Amino acid sequence: MKVRGTVTAATPPSAAGARPPLLEVSGLRVTYGGVVAVSDVDLRIAEGTIYGLIGPNGAGKTSMVDALTGYTRPAAGRIVFGGREIGGLRPYQRARLGLARTFQSGELFDDLTVEENLLVASERVTLGLALRELVLPRRPADGDRTNRDSVDWAISVCGLEDVADRYPAQISLGRRKLVGIARALARRPRLVLLDEPAAGLDTTESLELGRRLRTLPEEHGVTVFLIDHDMGLVLSVCDHLTVLDFGRRIADGTPAVIREDPRVIEAYLGGQHAGSGA
Missing domain, CATH: 3.40.50.300 (P-loop containing nucleotide triphosphate hydrolases)
Known part of the structure; x- marks a missing residue:
């Protein structure tokens, strides 16, 4: 796993878990023809936190972001943002509700x-x-x-x-x-989804990005959903993480739990993961 630097996370996991959900996803499935990109994934992102989504290339991360923001129509599942079902809304309508994103x-x-x-x-x-x-x-x-x-x-x-x-x-x-x-x-926005913001950055730039991201929920009230390959960044700034591999959730928990999970280590270091997309 690529670990380049660390930024101290300030939100205790217990406090993050006690906060009300801003985004709730249940049974999300994304398919392209006969290929399942995201397979029945559940998420619960607490308001005022940084939530991480990680996984090797081809794991389904960007497919999930596209489904959450309305750029891809999921085959199944329920998406609730701020207490409202948004699965049938278009991207600009979701943006009006406070759901923003970046692109790779x-x-x-x-x-x-x-x-x-x-x-x-x-x-x-x-x-x-x-x-x-x-x-x-x-x-x-x-x-x-x-x-x-x-x-x-x-x-x-x-x-x-x-x-x-x-x-x-x-x-x-x-x-x-x-x-x-x-x-x-x-x-x-109330929630910003960042798709691979650290791609191509060196260690110094990644650390600076991490410091900036950490201020968003703590000082500005913006919840963050962070998707990235930079394990040092994700593990150090996130309050909670989900790990995908081949579209399935293989691990879920605090950075301390994810860091030592053998399934996560295997996904990043062992086996061959086909595909160049995220």
Whole structure:
């Protein structure tokens, strides 16, 4: 298992378990043709915590995130967010309820500055707006005061004040990753799902990312669902973790429990795991 660095988690596991659930998933199944990507997985993410989802390539992690955020239609299962069943809602409708995400591939507009990227993200999401921005990104005006305040807050949370007027190509990979997180935060979500935010980062950048992530629930009231391969990052910042392998949940518990679980060690170090996706 790849362990590069540690960030001290501040939330005791017992306290995390006692908090009310913000997201509850039961019996989630995702299939592509005859292939089962996620097999009857249950999750319960407490509000005000960082919840980790880990597993080797092809384990079904991104397929789960796509199902939770409405980009993939699950074959079965129930998704409850903030006490409301959201399984039938579209991605933009889930975003309006406070469910945000990042993408592995990155979703920054290269011809917009960091600040402008966040201003676009802070606008009210509709299907028409999303399609328009994909086809013809524009340079937005400052927007209303609420948007402006949310963008300033997201920039501050991610420590991007010094690069706010730069373009994505002008900043390091680590800072671009933080811009992607800031874009998700710019709409003030209740829960943010981060899909491989540490991919490609060196140890120093990963540690800085971990420190930033830890402040989200503790200082800003944003619950985090973290999906990543960086075991040092995940084990050190998360309050609770679920481990997937070939779409099935093989382990669930606190970082201390997961770290010593032989099934997790086998999944990462033993056997051959086909597929390059997550």
